[in-house]
Amino acid sequence: MSRPDYELHYWPSIPGRGEFVRLALEDAGVPYVDVARLPEKDGGGGKALMKALKAAHPEPFAPPFLVYRGGAVAQTAAILAFVAPRHGLVPDDEGARANAIQLQLTVMDVVAEAHDTHHPISTGAYYEDQKPEAKRRSKGFVEERIPKFLGWFERYLEAAGGKHFVGGVSTYVDLSVFQMIEGLEYAFPRAMKRMAPKIPRLLALRDAVKARPNIAAYLASERRMAFNEDGIFRAYPELDL
Amino acid sequence: MSRPDYELHYWPSIPGRGEFVRLALEDAGVPYVDVARLPEKDGGGGKALMKALKAAHPEPFAPPFLVYRGGAVAQTAAILAFVAPRHGLVPDDEGARANAIQLQLTVMDVVAEAHDTHHPISTGAYYEDQKPEAKRRSKGFVEERIPKFLGWFERYLEAAGGKHFVGGVSTYVDLSVFQMIEGLEYAFPRAMKRMAPKIPRLLALRDAVKARPNIAAYLASERRMAFNEDGIFRAYPELDL
Numbered sequence: 429m430s431r432p433d434y435e436l437h438y439w440p441s442i443p444g445r446g447e448f449v450r451l452a453l454e455d456a457g458v459p460y461v462d463v464a465r466l467p468e469k470d471g472g473g474g475k476a477l478m479k480a481l482k483a484a485h486p487e488p489f490a491p492p493f494l495v496y497r498g499g500a501v502a503q504t505a506a507i508l509a510f511v512a513p514r515h516g517l518v519p520d521d522e523g524a525r526a527n528a529i530q531l532q533l534t535v536m537d538v539v540a541e542a543h544d545t546h547h548p549i550s551t552g553a554y555y556e557d558q559k560p561e562a563k564r565r566s567k568g569f570v571e572e573r574i575p576k577f578l579g580w581f582e583r584y585l586e587a588a589g590g591k592h593f594v595g596g597v598s599t600y601v602d603l604s605v606f607q608m609i610e611g612l613e614y615a616f617p618r619a620m621k622r623m624a625p626k627i628p629r630l631l632a633l634r635d636a637v638k639a640r641p642n643i644a645a646y647l648a649s650e651r652r653m654a655f656n657e658d659g660i661f662r663a664y665p666e667l668d669l
Numbered sequence: 670m671s672r673p674d675y676e677l678h679y680w681p682s683i684p685g686r687g688e689f690v691r692l693a694l695e696d697a698g699v700p701y702v703d704v705a706r707l708p709e710k711d712g713g714g715g716k717a718l719m720k721a722l723k724a725a726h727p728e729p730f731a732p733p734f735l736v737y738r739g740g741a742v743a744q745t746a747a748i749l750a751f752v753a754p755r756h757g758l759v760p761d762d763e764g765a766r767a768n769a770i771q772l773q774l775t776v777m778d779v780v781a782e783a784h785d786t787h788h789p790i791s792t793g794a795y796y797e798d799q800k801p802e803a804k805r806r807s808k809g810f811v812e813e814r815i816p817k818f819l820g821w822f823e824r825y826l827e828a829a830g831g832k833h834f835v836g837g838v839s840t841y842v843d844l845s846v847f848q849m850i851e852g853l854e855y856a857f858p859r860a861m862k863r864m865a866p867k868i869p870r871l872l873a874l875r876d877a878v879k880a881r882p883n884i885a886a887y888l889a890s891e892r893r894m895a896f897n898e899d900g901i902f903r904a905y906p907e908l909d910l
Contacts, residue, residue: 485828486768486825486828486829487821487824487825487828488771489771489775489778489818489821498764499764499767499768501764501767501768501771502771503770503771503774503775505746505770505774506767506768506770506771506774507767509750509766509767509770510763510764510766510767510770513763514763522751522754522755523739523740523742523751525750525751526742526747526748526750526751527727527740527742527747529744529746529747529750529751529770530729530730530742530743530744530747533744533746533747533774534730534743534744537730540781544785548789548790548802548806549789549802549805549806549809550805550806550809551809552809552813553809561789561790561802564790564791565789565790565791568790568791568792568793568794572793577730580728580730583728584727584728587726587727587728588727
């Protein structure tokens with residue numbers, strides 16, 4: 429049996445940033461091994477992940493990273509910029525590709541800010557030790573940042589024709605926006621209910637992505653992981669102001 | 670007189686994220702207009718910047734953004750991924766380009782975390798209103814994050830041959846690492862003095878970038894802006910633990 433061309437390495441118990449890479453590979457129908465989620469005897473688990481990180485060349489700074497024949501690449505947006513042209517997940521045009529990177533980086537900014545709502549002081553410390561600060565940080569995220577970010581994504585989608593973000597075709601950006609919306613709805617259901625009337629195109633795109641055959645099959649599979657309170661998007665009602 | 674191909678748009682009073690784009694364009698000797706730094710009568714200033722943002726297509730989420738013939742692109746790392754292949758600032762190889770994006774994104778992570786040391790709770794609020802939290806956040810940045818980030822950059826550079834980060838040649842990544850080191854030394858001089866013995870290759874690279882003819886000319890010009898306390902890297906001694 430031949431080994432797939434790609435090994436994805438990411439924390440085995442959260443969807444996190446690795447999920448953006450999974451969605452791209454799944455939509456393109458590209459075989460990959462989700463290494464850290466294998467049984468421990470086959471190289472899975474968090475300890476093996478850190479070993480794989482040290483063994484990869486060039487050394488990734490942090491998960492997720494993708495090992496391919498000939499190298500390794502880390503940073504979610506860099507991984508996607510690398511795999512997308514190989515598998516028809518972005519048009520062959522320098523402007524379109526730059527815009528795809530731009531959009532993905534703005535998704536990653538939302539992800540980082542969503543994470544910082546529950547860890548405003550230190551990633552190394554527990555949420556329980558930074559709760560008052562988390563509440564203050566969440567207030568700004570919910571009241572100012574979510575409307576600003578999603579308002580921009582909605583206008584961008586509208587200006588792009590309303591159906592797809594880049595080049596009038598399905599790209600990894602559509603998949604990433606799907607995941608971002610799902611995460612925000614999981615973590616901030618009340619805030620997102622207020623946003624809903626203002627983002628009809630984003631919500632329609634989310635539904636369209638969900639219905640893509642490879643994505644629908646993936647979401648119904650055991651490979652898809654649920655959001656949870658160890659991850660980036662956490663359902664803490666006290667932060668959903 | 671013909672208009673240069675590129676308009677850079679960024680806040681006129683801080684080096685910030687725009688500086689990474691300036692360094693790339695300057696090193697490549699590519700003419701550009703630094704629009705917001707023009708006199709107000711010629712379209713400069715912060716208000717005109719926000720107007721230019723609304724007028725650009727596709728609409729950027731935030732400065733910096735680059736307007737080029739045919740479009741616009743925002744997000745520092747996306748701008749660099751776009752201009753670098755056009756002007757010999759990155760090798761023509763998909764793996765090398767992905768690694769350049771990866772490295773640039775890790776520089777941007779350092780930039781974001783350096784910013785959050787003085788604004789851990791809210792970007793919209795004053796530093797003076799989040800000083801105790803800033804001190805707590807800085808402690809983690811100085812004690813854990815700077816050594817982790819710079820240790821990784823040093824090992825990466827060593828594994829890449831010690832002189833350049835990508836493909837054995839000068840790329841925009843070298844320029845960005847130069848700027849990151851300069852910023853960290855400005856904001857955290859004591860912490861960086863402790864780091865110095867552990868990062869000989871990074872410091873030598875910084876000196877080598879400084880001596881590149883186009884960069885040396887740029888640094889000596891009025892176009893180069895000094896770090897200051899409105900920017901990302903701020904000299905607050907109380908945070909340099």
